[in-house]
Amino acid sequence: MTRVGFLYPGYSAEDDYPAFQRLLGDDVELHLVHTLMREDAHRVDALLDVGGADVLGEGARELRARGVDSAVWACTSGSFVFGWEGARAQAEGVAAEAGAPASSTSFAFVHAVRALGLSRVAVAATYPDDVASRFADFLGAAGIEVAAWSGRGIVTAAEVGTLPADDVLDFVAANDHPDAEAVLVPDTALHSAGVLDALEDRLGKTVLTANQVSVWEGLRLAGATAPREGLGSLFRAGAGAAAAVER
Known part of the structure; x- marks a missing residue:
């Protein structure tokens, strides 16, 4: 075990x-x-x-x-x-x-991107912009190119945790980028276990959630x-x- x-x-x-x-x-x-x-x-x-x-x-x-x-x-x-x-x-x-x-x-995202042989991503973050930009900087320090990033501006984890599955799907899809090989969704306050395959089917590419x-x-x-x-x-x-x- x-x-x-x-x-x-x-x-x-x-x-x-x-x-x-x-x-x-x-x-x-x-x-x-x-x-x-x-x-x-x-x-x-x-x-x-x-x-x-x-x-x-x-x-x-x-x-x-x-x-x-x-x-x-x-x-x-x-x-x-x-x-x-x-x-x-x-x-x-x-x-x-x-x-x-x-x-x-944070390191798990870097390792997952490397494991899949990817190099260019988009970031769909629920955070305010000043926090979301720091995640983009962290990825850049790992040699991962961020084609685009966005922040949704949600201040509390409690509010993020209430987002319904359809909202998550729409939010991630809206913040994809045509040059990105994958979309990263960095917030462990966001429910994603039940929508992983649905996210990838919707976008037609890899989606990695926190x-x-x-x-x-x-x-x-x-x-x-x-x-x-x-x-x-x-x-x-x-x-x-x-x-x-x-x-």
Whole structure:
């Protein structure tokens, strides 16, 4: 049994993880620990607090107690706001406290893009523009070209979590770009487990969402890389794509 742990800030789309669990099957367990969110705001100062070492350390120690094989800080904005090196140090801190290899959603996006051999993307972000632009900068630091990015201007994770599936489909489709090989949707507060294949069918290209890449990253770190259906092209690619991250 493979056990993957997630540190998830507050409460918004945490029910995506039981949904992923059902889609994945009974050979893996997804363990979710809610971390402290003193203020629910997609604002840089609040996000730096959400991703602070004290907050993540407490959650990571709980994951250690659960015996997880890998750990993921399941918050895109609470990782990329620290910049590339800051986010790396953040993940290393989680790994040390969890006693398992660790990553974050921001790095999961980078690794997923690389695994699929993509180089040019569009970003459909629910965040305010100043936060969305930082994600585009983070991707640029990884050598990923951002053909276009957009911010929807939603300040709280709680509001993002209420967006219905049809709204998510329309929002992502509206922010595609003809030059993009994939569309990235960076907010773990957004429900996406139930619409992954529908998103790709609608756009006719790869779509990567925050909770999707977080789960994929955790499984990759734990060595559980069997191809799986119903979770988008990223999961269908299986071990070959996962191995490409390390090359």
